[in-house]
Amino acid sequence: MMEYVALDLETTGLEPSKDRIIEIGAVKVRNKEVVGEYGTLINPQMEIPDRITELTGISNDMVQGKPLIAQALGELLDFCEELPLLGHNLMFDYSFVKHQAVNAGMVFEKKGMDTLKLARALLPELPSRSLQNLRMHYEIPQKDAHRALEDARTTYLLYERLREEFEEKQPKLFVPNALIYKVKKQGPVTAAQKRYLQDLIKYHRIELNVEIDSLTKNEASREIDKILSTYGKIVR
Template structure:
């Protein structure tokens, strides 16, 4: 059983750590089964937040305008978490976004965790939905906001305590932290060639991008280039004024 741990929840702009970004981080630190500290931060976004994410979380572009940059926010969270095991609902999903940041920064670190979703799936009725919202309502856990990182982390902390009281003797293995396994490739910055071609391409088609070209990774630049060409067409050679060619 865990006496000391950190409950973690993230909100993201999408489902894929390779292409989407962390929007908000929330956490609750527990020592000797008592809450001793909390963590909450919004991250500044380089692109508009998708409408469906705004509807789900209530987090808007205006709210994140003064948010922290990703490097500062994730570093602060990892310092807060120390080397404590994590607890979370479908924790591998949240961890994958932190792991992607670590891989990009060449940080090697092992993370151990307990997943309340796995506990619920094993111990609660099969026909019952196991989302955090459903379990919160099932156990009467109060929550001021849904799909906000800190509020979800706080609810998960209460849920973990309840599940531990009910099922830890019957299923002790579910309450032992295990190392999270998540294999991700490092995202390298876009090359000068990619960035120059994108700038020429947007100039030619008179497109205003909603993302700074300088901050794109190689894969992001490649996908964006393909998307523009698919939508607007490929420019002809020597089509850009003052340029001899616009080849990628």
């Protein structure tokens, strides 16, 4: 029995150690049929960059009142159970979830299949193997590009089309492989960092685009360094 979870995220940027998840979409598949879905917007506790809103349509107003990452992550891990993951450029999504899971003290070790890797191996003649170009190649309908649940559904349909066309001749390509991504836990912002940030903000009369309490120690250090390099130290 073939069973897996197709996963897709929308994020504030490309770096899992600096950027944050703003939407999760997951589709549970058993024997080629969808048996469950999980999708939610997430309040990243920071301003969503304009370029991300333009790309995804997800605005700051849309995420207000939505779950924080810790709650959504727990729900996602429960939804995924022990099943392998499917994704398009899967390590991107896996790295973001892994970072958040490690910071929250949760275990997230998975096997997975990647439709991008499959397409590169099986469809080398195509000029582009982006999810949307592959969707159009196979005439897979989709409502909203760059929205997590819709992209997860498209990834599942793409994978099944690739299986149908190529699995009999190249079965090894469709076997889930262990996803290897090492992450060190990042502790939360310290009380001293929090006080210093608050003093810098007050002194320079500026506003942060992120909630201080949501920062890790590393993120707080970067914010402090950014303020000091831009505005200078506090002069008494």
